[in-house]
Amino acid sequence: MEHRQASLLWENQNLNRTRMSQLLANVFRSDDSIPEQFKISQAIEQREYLIDGELRTWTGNLNPVLSPVFIKDGNDFTQKVIGSTPLLTAKESLAALDAAVKAYDLGHGTWPTLSVTERIDYVEKFLTAMRTQRAEVVKLLMWEIGKTQQDSEREFDRTCDYIVDTIKAYKELDRNSAKLIEEQGFMAQIRRVPIGVALCMGPYNYPLNETFTTLIPALIMGNTVVFKPAKYGVLLIRPLIEAFRDSFPAGVINIIYGRGRETVGALMESGKIDVFAFIGTNKGANDLKKLHPKSHRLKAILGLDAKNPAIVLPDADIDIAVSECIMGSLSFNGQRCTALKILFVHKSVVEVFLKKFNDEVKKLKPGMPWEPGVSLTPLPEPGKVEFLHDLVEDAKLCGATVVNEHGGEFLHTFFYPAVLYPVNHTMKIYTEEQFGPVVPIVPFENDEEAIQYVLNSNYGQQVSIFGTDSKRVAKLMDAFVNQVGRINLNAQSQRGPDTFPFNGRKDSAEGTLSIADALRVFSIRTLVATKSTERNKQIISNIIRNRESAFLSTDYIF
Ligand code: G3H
Secondary structure, three states, rough: HHHHHHHHHHHOOOOOOOOHHHHOOOOOOOOHHHHHHHHOOOEEOEEEEOOEEEEEEEOOEEEEEEEEEEEEEEEEEEEEEEEEEEHHHHHHOOOOOHHHHHHHHEEEEEEEHHHHHHHHHHHHHHOOOOOOOOHHHHHHHHHHOOOOHHHHHHHHHHHHHHHHHEEEEEEHHHHOOOOOOOEEEEEEHHHHHHHOEEEEOOOOOOOOOOOHHHHHHHHHHEEEEEEEOOOOOHHHHHHHHHHHHHOOOOEEEEEEEHHHHHHHHHHHHHOOOOEEEEEOOOHHHHHHHHHHOOOHHEEEEEOOOOOOOOOOOOOOHHHHHHHHHHHHHHHHHOOOOEEEEEEEEOOOOOOHHHHHHHHHHHHHHHEOOOOOOOOEEOOOOHHHHHHHHHHHHHHHHHEEEEOOOOOEEEOOOOOOOOEHHHHHOOOHHHHOOOOOOOOOEEEEHHHEEEEEEEOOOOOEEEEEEOOOOHHHHHHHHHOOOOOOOOOEEEEOOOOOOOOOOOEEEEEEEOOOOOOOHHHHEEEEEEEEEEEEHHHHHHHHHHHHHHOOOOOOOOOOOO
């Protein structure tokens, strides 16, 4: 409710912005225009959370889940409350941790000692159950974070594919370790084994996919997990909670809800978390890591902030550059960590680029997530519209103009994309991550200006270069290889394909994720080694032939 009041206050202060009504007045729709299959007729009151294989019922305070979607009734707009989730305390979150610690049992629990085949069977069972919940999860993705139907379906399907590919990669990893190696008079077998108890936390923009890209690898490698859903995009985990309970042994996966500082803070302070998988801000990650009393025992896998630039060279194919920059900067309203967040466009082509870019922005359809063809939707973060508006106003004060029609107009949670030009280093938008539909365009003359931007940035995730002159492109590529994790040529920045390494430098990430890399980061190599004497060979041979060890074995699965 607080949020709604803030929005109304904001709107009242800006009544002179009525020109927005022409474009935006109809962006929010009446209740009866919502297709039946997407309606949430009754708020979902979630009281269940999962600890030690048991769905417990919370009788304490609940956190209301506000949709970014407002319902229009004549001239009134009401923010839709779609449900509520448990506001657990440190007590429940520590109970979840205890269950995970017990299930891991110092590495002697059932889960960390199961065979590869057995753990795969559990994950496959979960996947089958998860698939049955597609429609419900997709619907909640739309309502909770305003993701379009198409993108929500894509997120769900991509996550299922990710699980399938993870199983495939795990089998391959197992096959590759099923042999003994001989080296300098030693014989050894090296295998990957779990690390311990993992805490997995995902982001609100990919609350299902990005969370599962750490959660599933953590589980399949034999770790036990405490999982706390993202800040927004919480209810959509509810349809999967029974699948988690029924698919895995007790304590292997525990799901908690509530405020981060109360729940997750207590987990970190306990010193019992061994792996911390977090997608969010570098500040959030830092604050939490610092709470761990033995930071050397904490392995962190972090996906953090980014300010990926695109560099459009004079010889670039402008149509390709424009279409990739549109997708790169505005898909899911720019709320992707990989989004293009600043565009450096060479002065010689900036005019034509701006014209074509603005023409394409105009084609993006604003509306509600379930409307066919829609791409611009309301934003889930409270205060986001105000934050973006401030960035735009600051840039205007420092000499930029909003160069697209309706740019920066807003209504409640909806913010129409603002294309800012010309942007320079004096503006906040030059360095601050907007994570929303504001597109700053910097004209440049000398490639060195773009190079220096990347070198001096606090972030180091990706960069996109648009050009056709191989010599010039190669020079830029070489300038960036030690700065960012991925250099895209004539393509937007992105994470996929999921088999590619996904990482970043500086404040952008810690560790590398991909289907295969995730299996590595949630495990450690352990080996059994012996001198290659006849006697030792005989012992090893007996162990293998008689299947006396689960670790030392040449069995593998197809
Ligand atoms: O928010 C960050 C995501 O990992 C981006 O993934 O590039 O596939 O949209 P994407």
